Amino acid sequence: MVDAWRGRERALRERGVDVRLFSAGRSEEGGEWVALRPRPGEAVEAVDTLGRHPALFLYDPRPLWRSLGEQWDVIDIHEEPFSLATAEILLLRAFRRNRAPVILYTAQNIRKRYPIPFRWFERYALRLASGISACNADAAAIASEKGFAGRARVIPLGIDPAEFTPVPERRSGGRGAGDQHHDVVVGYIGRLVPEKGIDLLLRALALEPRLHLRVAGSGPLGASLPARALALGVAHRMTLIGAVEPDEVATFYRSVDVIAVPSLTTPRWTEQFGRVAVEAMASGVPVVASDAGALPDVVGGAGLIVRQGNVPELATALVSAGGERASDLIAAGALRAAECSWTSVADDYIALYRSVTHAEGPDPASAVEIVVVAYGRPDLLRAALEPVAGMPLTVVDNSSLPEIAELCTEFGVRYIDPGRNGGFGAGVNRALVDRLVPGADVLLLNPDARITSGQIAVLQNALRSDRRLASVAPSQVDESGRPARVEWRFPSPGNAWREAIGLSRLQRGARFVIGSVLLLRAEALDQVGGFDEAFFLYAEETDWAYRAQSLGWRHTLVPAARVVHVGAATSSDGHRRDAHFHASQERYFRKHFGAIGWQSARVATWGGAMFRAAVLPGARGTEARRRAALYRLGPMRVESRLRDAS
Known part of the structure; x- marks a missing residue:
């Protein structure tokens, strides 16, 4: 418009x-x-x-x-x-x-x-x-x-840098740069409503005699503003300009030393961006803003942020921004404003368009970066690292063991200690925040799995042969050579009922591959994002794959690639492991199918377990009774009790 x-x-x-x-x-x-x-x-x-x-x-x-x-x-x-x-x-x-x-x-x-x-x-x-x-x-x-x-x-709202440009003296810091004793002209432009904090500015003037205020805008408080200034004894230092035409906004910015955005959050409103702050920075004017809503992110380190409603802090910041800190803020503001230019915004949107259309970049990913999330068992980790140590590789150590740090030093791979055990998904995300090879495909490797660089190449060739693929996984065997199932149908309430009545072969829906060894496409990671850290252990790859499938991606098994996976080797407590697994299933159902979908799947799983408990002998019947009890109580509730007990 x-x-x-x-x-x-x-x-x-x-x-x-x-x-x-x-x-x-x-x-x-x-x-x-x-x-x-x-x-x-x-x-x-x-x-x-x-x-x-x-x-x-x-x-x-x-x-x-x-x-x-x-x-x-x-x-x-x-x-x-x-x-x-x-x-x-x-x-x-x-x-x-x-x-x-x-x-x-x-x-x-x-x-x-x-x-x-x-x-x-x-x-x-x-x-x-x-x-x-x-x-x-x-x-x-x-x-x-x-x-x-x-x-x-x-993606920020954009500005035209050709319209909002600093006058020459602003580029070198303005007329008050470095002077702590000169008067500071503060500018406010916007709606004159209580939540915009205009009364705070008047009170700041009453506290600090060096401040002068120019107010541009209109609104419900416009008529009462002169009387309020008079009552505070600052009427002679406030100028009410009224509404400013769009083509005069840049001129207004250049007429002041500092722009103030002292907004106040209400139960129904807060600042969603703060375009005024960006325009002012582009015009070479320092910005002082409150910490309301998006203002801290928009202003970033290019302006001064004060606590909402704190008048003494606001007055001090205005004097500082218009004096001793003016030069630094003007320089930082220019850099921040450049990030919000229409050309930069357009580049961000083009990247978004390419992402949603699954378009490969001009140089599709050819490298593979490996991420291993470890928890104890340095012996298993050594076996996992040996075949791939020459590749870009990060170990995130959720156990914070010195032995694992030493092992990473020995192999020359990056070691990250997150300082806590946030689970597998949190560990992966920690590595993805700071990539070794930005834009590379990412191989997630369990510390109890082993794969060679040659098998990784087979995986990547398969991944890159179909632009719709978000992830691929190799076939897997255990240490005795026994095959393990890798490809599964996505869980759903309907599939839970089919399994409960013994018709698993009739399950419906798209397929995904499990994450003990999983190669993720760079473009899919860019669109889908990282793992949901609410999944502490298990189902995090199921959730990621389901989200990717919702965005038009597919997943497949690559039989030509084969790896050895010990399985559950880093966890010795079977009951706790089962609680984590089924709690993650509950999170998955609640997230993607809602409370009703979860209750449907819960009843189906409980009913199927009760039937098997009644007809199966020995250990299988005992396991079925344990499963039924877990679903009767609620897996997430049981998991919470186990955590509290530990």
Whole structure:
């Protein structure tokens, strides 16, 4: 709608992306109706809308229907997942049978439970989406918590650096740089509402006589602001400018020494980005912001962050930012603002588009990086490392044993001690945070498994032969040469019932491969993200594979590759191991099928175990009775009791 906000599409077109943009013909922005005004030759189509609320309006479906009848590589919906407009577009897409992957946008960084049907809209949209663009880290995390299968990407809102540029004296620090005694002109621009913290600025002026304030904006507090300043004795140091036209915003930034963003979080609102802060930094103006919402992430180390509502801290920071720290903040702000330029934002979106279309980069991964998560048993780890020690390899030691650290030094591989036993998934994620070979495929190797570099090459050749494959695994045998099952159907309530009544051979659904030796495709890792650390032990690879499958990936066994896997060699307590295994199954069912799906699978497993306990003799019957008791009590509850007892 707003011309400046269409900079993303213009930057994408400059990079050769064919973008067809549909925008509301008019909408309410900042309390005023704004009409779409395309630039000459700009490829944007105005669409009539019904409704005024950002989450409760609908588009005229006719132009969208026509466009969805065409073939597109990506459908990018810049609306919240819970919104009525998102539901409308996804419904039209379904009726049109358009299979292009969908990307959604979110800024919602407060955990809200929406009323029906918006809760349903949100859940459906997040489960259908192939990608998420979030303008702050909390919004990305919330999208994943609510059901998005992949890695939500944090992509900032953009600015035009050609519009927001510093005047020459700003580049060298401005007029007050290094001077702790000169007056500091503080700027505020935005809505004049209580949650924006404008009253805090007036109180900061009352505390610090060197501060002067220029206020640009309009809103409910506009009429009472002069009286409030007078009551605090700072009216002579405050100038109320009123609303500023968009083409005058940059000039306003350059007229002040510091921009303040002293927002206050409320139960229903917090800062979702803070574009003002980025624009000010691009204009060569230091920024002081509160720690409300996304502001600390947006400002980063390029500005000063103060605690919400702390007036003395705010006053001190404003004086410092406009004086002794001005030069450093201006330099850091310029670097941060460059990361939010439309060109940088466009690059981030192109990477996202390539990810959801499963496009290989110009140089597809040829290297393999190995990750081993160890817990005790240095003898087994030695056997695992010997055949692959010359490859890029990281050992994450959840047991923090000096012997394992020494073993890694001996083999010349990277050793990481996370300082705690967070489980297998947490260990893998720790290694993925700091990659030895960025962009390489990743082999997950259990410390009780052995594979050679030649077998790894066979695995990677199979993985790279099909661009739809997210993971591959070799065939496995134990130390006696007995084959072990590697490929399985995904667990589901239906499959749980089939197994309970003895019809496992009739199980349905896609397949995955287990993770004792598992090669993950770099592009799939990029889209799906790391492992869910709620799975302490077992089912973490099942969960990852299910999420990848939801995003259009596949998994397969590679019979030509063969490894030896001892199995359960790092755990000697069978009862505890079973509790962890079935607790992870409960987490998996609850996460992907909800409470009802879990209860269905639980009843099926309990019923099947009770039947086997009644008919099977000896140890098999005893094991079935133990399984039935575990599911009667609840595996996660039993696991929790075991942890408390230890």
